[in-house]
Amino acid sequence: MPCFDGVFFFARNSTLKFAHLDIGSAWINQTIRNANARTPIKHFRRLPLETNNQNWTLHRVGETFSLGFGLVRGVKKRVPLEVHMASHQAWLEAVLDGRAKAGSLKLVRSKKGIWSACLSVSMEVPDATETGRWIGIDRGQNIPVVAATPAGPVVFWKAARIRHQSCARNPVLQGGEG
Incomplete structure (x- = not known):
């Protein structure tokens, strides 16, 4: 049996374990990738839910931003976001306008039960002007x-x-x- 078949068989078995769950396959596959990529640790650590830029959308209705993603198969929900800083609001507006490219999304739950969404955003920034002074x-x-x-x-x-x-x-x- 070629080595590739063994690797494919292992990957298929590890993802088939979760076939009975109603969680979207993108979330399961990313979690498996993250768990396999990290170094072993001595105690349990709560990993965030992570997905790439294809599985979530950003919307704005009035002054409220909302994040749409499908955690359960076939169901896509939108959750309102509370933006804490004006600079973060400017970055979200840049994603909606197309001036910035949306990256991955991490959903993190704190020990107090507060959910946070960590969005990665890529955008072009102008080069800094030279002042002639340096340290x-x-x-x-x-x-x-x-x-x-x-x-x-x-x-x-x-x-x-x-x-x-x-x-x-x-x-x-x-x-x-x-």
Whole structure:
């Protein structure tokens, strides 16, 4: 028996285990891919529901955004989204206008029972304008931080100086008197 048949047989058996479930095949296949791709862990971890850009849609009615996806086979529902930041709203509008390309969707449930939707969005951004000023920062082993600018001198921060400044700022946290 060729190796390909064995791989195909294994993949077919692993997906047929879930044939009795009413969950959409795209969600099941992506979850199997994610579970097989991750390194083994010592304790149970709740994985998010993840799908690619083909299995969800974004809609807007008035000021309300909604996310449409089919979690159960043959049934597609829309769920209203609560947008927390204005920049996120601008990105969602860019997806609806066609200025941005929608990517994958992750549905995550927190320990408190709050559901979140994580959307990946790809868009073209303009190149940054050059200011003519720059700063270079280097992390080293002997001297932790070195910073340089074109107009000013090179500044070295040794570990003792960083500890001293940190202790002066936070005397209680650093074990000093306060």
